[in-house]
Amino acid sequence: MEMQKMKGEGGPEYRDSPSPHFQHIAAQDDKPAPALFSEYSESELDNAEVSRERYTSAEFLRLERERMWPRVWQMACREEQIPEPGDCIAYDGPAASILVVRGENGEVRAFYNSCPHRGMKLCLGQMSVEKVKCPFHSIRWTLDGKVDHVPARWDFADTNIDDLKLAEVRADVWQGFVFVNQNADAPPLAEYLGKLVPHFEGWDHGERYVESIIRRPIRANWKSCIEAFLEAYHLSGVHAQALPFGGESSTQYDVWPDQPHVSRFLEPVGFSSDQYPRDLSEQEIVELATKVVAGGEVEVDDLPEGVSARQAMVAAMRASYSEMHDKDYSDLSDVEAGDAIQYHLFPNFIIFRSLPYPFIYRFLPDREDPGLTMFEFYIFRPKVEGEEVPEVRIAELEETQSYADADMMPPWQALIYDQDAEGLKACQEGMRDGGDMPIRYTRYQESRIRLLHHTLGRYVSDDPSDAPGF
Numbered sequence: 001m002e003m004q005k006m007k008g009e010g011g012p013e014y015r016d017s018p019s020p021h022f023q024h025i026a027a028q029d030d031k032p033a034p035a036l037f038s039e040y041s042e043s044e045l046d047n048a049e050v051s052r053e054r055y056t057s058a059e060f061l062r063l064e065r066e067r068m069w070p071r072v073w074q075m076a077c078r079e080e081q082i083p084e085p086g087d088c089i090a091y092d093g094p095a096a097s098i099l100v101v102r103g104e105n106g107e108v109r110a111f112y113n114s115c116p117h118r119g120m121k122l123c124l125g126q127m128s129v130e131k132v133k134c135p136f137h138s139i140r141w142t143l144d145g146k147v148d149h150v151p152a153r154w155d156f157a158d159t160n161i162d163d164l165k166l167a168e169v170r171a172d173v174w175q176g177f178v179f180v181n182q183n184a185d186a187p188p189l190a191e192y193l194g195k196l197v198p199h200f201e202g203w204d205h206g207e208r209y210v211e212s213i214i215r216r217p218i219r220a221n222w223k224s225c226i227e228a229f230l231e232a233y234h235l236s237g238v239h240a241q242a243l244p245f246g247g248e249s250s251t252q253y254d255v256w257p258d259q260p261h262v263s264r265f266l267e268p269v270g271f272s273s274d275q276y277p278r279d280l281s282e283q284e285i286v287e288l289a290t291k292v293v294a295g296g297e298v299e300v301d302d303l304p305e306g307v308s309a310r311q312a313m314v315a316a317m318r319a320s321y322s323e324m325h326d327k328d329y330s331d332l333s334d335v336e337a338g339d340a341i342q343y344h345l346f347p348n349f350i351i352f353r354s355l356p357y358p359f360i361y362r363f364l365p366d367r368e369d370p371g372l373t374m375f376e377f378y379i380f381r382p383k384v385e386g387e388e389v390p391e392v393r394i395a396e397l398e399e400t401q402s403y404a405d406a407d408m409m410p411p412w413q414a415l416i417y418d419q420d421a422e423g424l425k426a427c428q429e430g431m432r433d434g435g436d437m438p439i440r441y442t443r444y445q446e447s448r449i450r451l452l453h454h455t456l457g458r459y460v461s462d463d464p465s466d467a468p469g470f
């Protein structure tokens with residue numbers, strides 16, 4: 001059989017899976033993928049173990065807060081969340097609350113969300129103002145942070161009025177994402193983003209807008225939460241329903257030696273996992289996938305002669321997104337139309353680059369509890385020429401609620417994220433209560449997790465110059 005012949009082929013030399021590798025699969029697609037998908041990394045990282053304290057100890061959380069978060073670029077908001085001059089949004093980050101402001105000239109600036117007088121928070125959530133005004137003693141600033149008005153100014157006899165200006169934080173924009181960085185010596189955003197910049201040239205999030213955000217607390221460390229999305233290896237345990245078609249054991253994982261902040265995976269649709277107990281026919285793959293998506297038994301037409309499950313599933317997704325977006329996606333490659341193409345930007349940002357996954361994720365650790373994270377799930381849509389971008393809808397879920405309650409994703413997808421949330425809770429408890437065994441990572445399928453910890457180690461190091469770019 002064709003499938004048998006393909007097994008195990010492709011990918012880096014040391015990979016020893018019986019499943020065909022993403023490269024082997026993509027090379028046979030009808031609509032070939034752009035060149036950036038035909039490269040794969042051969043890199044290996046040797047940090048096979050870390051101490052579980054990285055996930056469970058308040059002391060390590062403090063190290064991250066002091067040494068890592070203030071020195072990395074963090075996605076604070078989307079540009080379309082502050083479209084007009086005077087629009088402000090508070091980004092309550094892991095190390096600081098940052099006020100992002102759209103200025104008179106349209107430029108985006110960021111300041112500490114704290115009054116230089118007695119520290120009052122200047123913005124809770126969002127606001128639209130002509131001047132920023134402190135709710136405590138009413139000091140006012142222009143949108144570029146200069147002092148505009150000080151009540152009873154004479155009484156600041158011991159203070160240089162200029163010192164009352166808002167404390168600025170670095171801000172920069174990439175594809176509509178506003179990033180902030182508290183550190184003056186950190187490398188510029190474009191350098192920090194590394195491969196993301198060229199790899200997203202053909203997939204501009206500036207041409208998209210965030211339609212909805214689902215926020216849900218997860219009872220796990222922020223790194224565990226991210227790591228659950230850096231590998232597909234956990235399908236057999238957590239999302240077994242996707243084993244017949246999810247391409248889990250064919251997934252490509254990339255970490256690059258010169259990219260401390262970026263990794264990716266390419267997960268091909270329409271291929272069954274080598275964890276699935278038996279070989280499946282192409283027809284069975286489509287039937288099992290349809291059953292999961294439809295939520296029960298449905299009649300599936302026989303695949304036409306010579307059509308693979310992958311071809312059929314890619315065609316179905318291309319058609320459904322063309323209709324949903326009223327756009328012609330017929331020129332899009334099969335990889336971009338059907339696969340899970342996903343990048344991680346250190347520390348807490350995940351971004352996809354394919355049609356069926358119009359998502360980004362942001363993970364915000366709790367300030368005190370190493371076992372608690374706010375997981376934010378952003379859903380995007382293409383902008384439509386001449387139409388105004390609607391205000392983003394935000395769903396705040398309790399930790400016990402289902403993603404289905406947000407009513408923003410289909411039930412089969414909500415199930416996947418519910419499964420992840422449940423699994424993460426149990427994982428955190430196990431980490432906390434499991435003695436002092438180290439946490440171990442596989443070499444290939446968890447290479448992106450190794451990179452996360454490798455880079456994190458450089459930031460929390462006693463020598464500040466170990467951090468990338470410092």
Ligand code: FES
Pocket residue numbers: 115116117118119120134135136137138139
């Ligand atoms: S604390 Fe802001 S004006 Fe006093």
Ligand SMILES: [Fe+2]
Pocket residue numbers: 228229234238239416420
């Ligand atoms: Fe998962």
